[in-house]
Amino acid sequence: MLEQLGKYRIDSVLGKGAMGTVYKAYDPHIARVVALKTIRKELLDDGHEQQLISRFQNEAQAAGRLNHPNIVAVYDYGEDNGAAYIAMEYIDGVALNTRLQNQEPRQMPQVIDWMRQLLDALHYAHAKGVVHRDVKPANLIITTENQVKVTDFGIARIDTSVLTQTGSMIGTPSYMSPEQFCGELVDGRSDVFSAGIVLYQLITGERPFSGSASMVMQQILNQTPVAPSSLNPTLDPQFDAVIRQALAKRPDDRFDSALNFLIALEALSGQQSLSTVELDDDRTRLMPAAATSSGLCTLPTNGSPETLDTLTPWKNQVRPELESLLSRQIGPLARLLVKKGLATASDFATMRSALLPHIPSERGREQFVTATDALYQRLTPTATMTAQSQVTASVSASQFETPVVSIDVQMMEEPFRQAAEKRLTYLIGPIARVVVSRTVKKGFTRQAFLQSLAEHISDTKQRSDFMRELGVAGVGHERT
Numbered sequence: 001m002l003e004q005l006g007k008y009r010i011d012s013v014l015g016k017g018a019m020g021t022v023y024k025a026y027d028p029h030i031a032r033v034v035a036l037k038t039i040r041k042e043l044l045d046d047g048h049e050q051q052l053i054s055r056f057q058n059e060a061q062a063a064g065r066l067n068h069p070n071i072v073a074v075y076d077y078g079e080d081n082g083a084a085y086i087a088m089e090y091i092d093g094v095a096l097n098t099r100l101q102n103q104e105p106r107q108m109p110q111v112i113d114w115m116r117q118l119l120d121a122l123h124y125a126h127a128k129g130v131v132h133r134d135v136k137p138a139n140l141i142i143t144t145e146n147q148v149k150v151t152d153f154g155i156a157r158i159d160t161s162v163l164t165q166t167g168s169m170i171g172t173p174s175y176m177s178p179e180q181f182c183g184e185l186v187d188g189r190s191d192v193f194s195a196g197i198v199l200y201q202l203i204t205g206e207r208p209f210s211g212s213a214s215m216v217m218q219q220i221l222n223q224t225p226v227a228p229s230s231l232n233p234t235l236d237p238q239f240d241a242v243i244r245q246a247l248a249k250r251p252d253d254r255f256d257s258a259l260n261f262l263i264a265l266e267a268l269s270g271q272q273s274l275s276t277v278e279l280d281d282d283r284t285r286l287m288p289a290a291a292t293s294s295g296l297c298t299l300p301t302n303g304s305p306e307t308l309d310t311l312t313p314w315k316n317q318v319r320p321e322l323e324s325l326l327s328r329q330i331g332p333l334a335r336l337l338v339k340k341g342l343a344t345a346s347d348f349a350t351m352r353s354a355l356l357p358h359i360p361s362e363r364g365r366e367q368f369v370t371a372t373d374a375l376y377q378r379l380t381p382t383a384t385m386t387a388q389s390q391v392t393a394s395v396s397a398s399q400f401e402t403p404v405v406s407i408d409v410q411m412m413e414e415p416f417r418q419a420a421e422k423r424l425t426y427l428i429g430p431i432a433r434v435v436v437s438r439t440v441k442k443g444f445t446r447q448a449f450l451q452s453l454a455e456h457i458s459d460t461k462q463r464s465d466f467m468r469e470l471g472v473a474g475v476g477h478e479r480t
Contacts, residue, residue: 001013005036005038005078005081006080006085007027008027008034008085009026009028010023010036011023011026011033020037022038023035024090025087027087033090034075034087034088034089035089036087036088037085037086037088038083038084038085039083039084039085057077058153060074060077064077065130066128066130068120068121068124069147070148071124071149072089072149072150074088088151089149091141091149091151092143092144093141093143093144093147093149095137095141096137096138097136097137099142100137100201100205104205105203105205106203108269112265113146114142114202115199115262116262116266118140118150119259119262120258121150122135122150122195126258130153131187131190131191132194135175135194136174136194136197136198139152173216175197175198176194176220177189177193178193178220178250179251188258189251189255190251193251196243197247199242199243199246199265200228203228203235204232205232206231208225208247209223209225209328219327219328223327224244224247224324225243225328226371226375227243228243230325230371231374233377236268239268242261242264242265242268246261315342318348318375319342326338329359329361329367329368338355349452350455352456353455353457353458354458355368356368357458366434369438420449420453420470424456424466428456432456435453439452447471450466450470
């Protein structure tokens, strides 16, 4: 390990990354502990030295002109022994992406507090002519006093800088704005888009766009993420409108400033009395602007969304959100699968059962079931057939609105439930545990319980065998 860099004494290593190493260091001239960020020497020997040095100097210039309590202060820039370094404020804290690894929503007061600090810092930076361009949880440090510190202005654009030009994409894919993907010049509204993604992740525990870089690009340019309230039912639906505006594809349709984003958010915060309910690659990337010639970078206008006149009203109602929910798990193929499924499905449950096998991971299937359950609950009784309409077709339409409850959840014997879960797991996979758990809480009779589970089995013969095997085992003891 280095012992000295410029005037700074190296005390320890704080972290290492693709670009270089960050040290905890000491400035003996003013007796101050600092964080010393360096570029790896080997990177300076591959022909890109000037570009990397320019980026490093740009970071020092960008952050060095900012003096705000929520922005990491930059003290010094220097070069020594073939290495370039930036001396900056030492922060005792943890990056937000580390706190979000459990993928759970944050408490609303905490969300509002963190977003208030982030948006205030961005508004200040934009007023100074600096756009961050890489707002993401990894660049937001939360101190021991719960203070947000925005760091890494390494790809920030100063109004007079020529380092980042039109024709290149630079940023972290999952948090980039559409205009960044298209290699266009950006302004503060690009940071608003990225901050909107951070907010979405805080209140739902999930990213609105996820997957490989190409999948994320497709989603950000063309797809509207599922409404946050669908993933977090305790959330005030008015948050959906705020998120929708922050994540608008066209910059002109977004909040025109971080300040106005904050004003809209705080207007809702007083109404919140309830708490809110596969990690992707977070690396910052510099990519050629191939997307601009691929046809993907034609941002949508304010025209009406596509409709399929051949579909029944309830299918047209659920189609956009189903596509969005499924695309989060499997990418652009979701649109084709949903369209194909809706053409043949007679009800919502059959539709979902047909889509589940296309999701490769257990966690992905669980997320899809949870989100589609929330979507189903928001449908009006006339929009689609309820679960009870699948139990018996002879029940009148007026009875669809009220589930038949003739057996208490606690009265359904555990062995029977375990047998049903075991058999269903064999047929549809680990998602069966979630399906059984949710279904048993509805208080159905045994036969209705089995019928509801059977709706998740796409194969007709397997569905019939499932009902016969488990029905024979328990029908004689059913309590009605």
